Structure formats: structure tokens, C-alpha cells
Amino acid sequence: MKKIYLIRHCEAEGQPPEAKLTERGLKQALELSWFLSDRKIDRIIASPYKRAIQSIQPLAQRLNIEIKTDQRLIERVLSTTNLSDWFEKLKTTFDDLELKFEGGESSQEAMKRIVEVLEEVFNSESKKTIIVTHGNILSLLLKYFNNDFGFEDWRNLSNPDVFLLKNEDNKVTIERIWKG
Template sequence: MLKKIYIVRHCEAQGQPSESQLTEKGSKQAEYLVDFFSNTKIDRIISSPFLRAIQSVEPLSEKTNIKIGIDDRLSERKLSATDLPDWYEKLKATFNNMELKFEGG
């Protein structure tokens, strides 16, 4: 049986910390997801434990009566505890060298 998996990035949030909530615009985007998936059969809803991600799928969960499953593996990883002006290059480097870690990462 062929299944489709939809990956949705969280809606607009107030910040990057795990406890950051959705903005007003982000809440409207979350409501739009309900309309977007209105003609789609959904079996499961899985989210990272980050509040912004959970809030992004809550309206869909309520509409479909599907409980949100939390999967810690969907959490963002911490690249470093220090500011890295060239963070994007450093991030790419970690994909080329799986052993590469930066301070506090």
C-alpha cells in the first residue's frame, strides 16, 4: 500500500527557542493548514516537541480528531553554544563530516 508523507515546516514563530509561540500570522497559517488538508486523508500527525511546531498542527489535530504524536527526533539540533558568524558554512561542514562538532553543539 502506497502512503504519502507530508512534511510541513512550522508556521511563523516569535523566535527560535523551543518554547517560542506562533505569531498572530503564524496562527492564521496554522488555520490555513486545516483548509489545505481538507480533502486529504490523514492517518497520523507527528510533531517535534517544540511549541511552535505543536501549535502549527493543533488546529488540524482538532479538526481531524487525531492526537498529535511527539517525536523528539524532529527537534532541531544545536550547532553551537557560541555565535558563529559563518554558521551556514559550519552547518554544511557537519553534513560532510558526521563527527564534526562545535563548542556546545
């Protein structure tokens, strides 16, 4: 059986790739390291964004595991133009997975790249892997396995958030395990 811990990063100062964790976010990262320290993790893969790496750094140091970064785990780009009604536009992309805004990627395109990472983990030797990413792309992965996962579920994610995905004999189950 493969276990994958899907983690949304801790509280951050903003959205740019270089945005750091807040003071609260740094404390959350320590809590996260204690929460996951006894799970016998053998691999950590993270978005290259600073907030994702900082979220898992305390655990990686504790377990002496190198954090591998993967560009496919970056946050989904809704648009490269400033959308004043971005919130409503994001909502529509949960219903229309092909909808795409200027310079952005559709939900389907973003979902495809994170599913690729997951499939590689399924096919690897690792038994227990952590994947650290961002809220919207994580939501799309959860939607891939449960089509009922929608916009309101995305809104209800926390920073951090942790889901345990188990793959046993090609049967995938997902459970939210963070009670933050």
C-alpha cells in the same frame, strides 16, 4: 502505498523551544489545516517545540487526531556556543556531513534521528501520516533521499512548507506541494 506529509512549522517568534507562532504564523496554521483537511490523515507526529505543535493544532482539532510528540524531530543543534558566523558554518555542514561544532550534532547525526522516525512510520499501520518539524532537520531528511539537496535549497524553504513523501514498494518519491 504510504504517504507522509513532511511539514516545516509556520512563522514563529524565534528559535527557542518555547517560541510561539507569530500572528501571521497562526493564520498560516489555519491555511495549512484547510490545505490538508481532505487528505484522510490518520496520524500526526510533531516536534515537541511549541511552534511545531501550534502549526498543526488547527488540523488535529478539525480531524480529531491526537498530536504525538517525538523528541527526535526537534531542530538540529549546530552548536551550544554562540557562533557569530553560524550561517557560514551551517553551509559547510551540507557538504561535510560529519562536521561537528562544540556541543552540537553533525548533519549525519541529526539525519539519523529523523530517518529513524520515518522508518518507524514506514513500518507502522498508518497509511497517511503528518510529520511536523523544523527547517534544518527537514532539509537533512530531504538530503537523505536526494543528495543534491543542499544549503541553497534549505534557504529556499518557506514557513510553512510541505512535502509529500510517497513510499510504494520501497520506492520513495518526494514532491513539494505547498505553494505558500
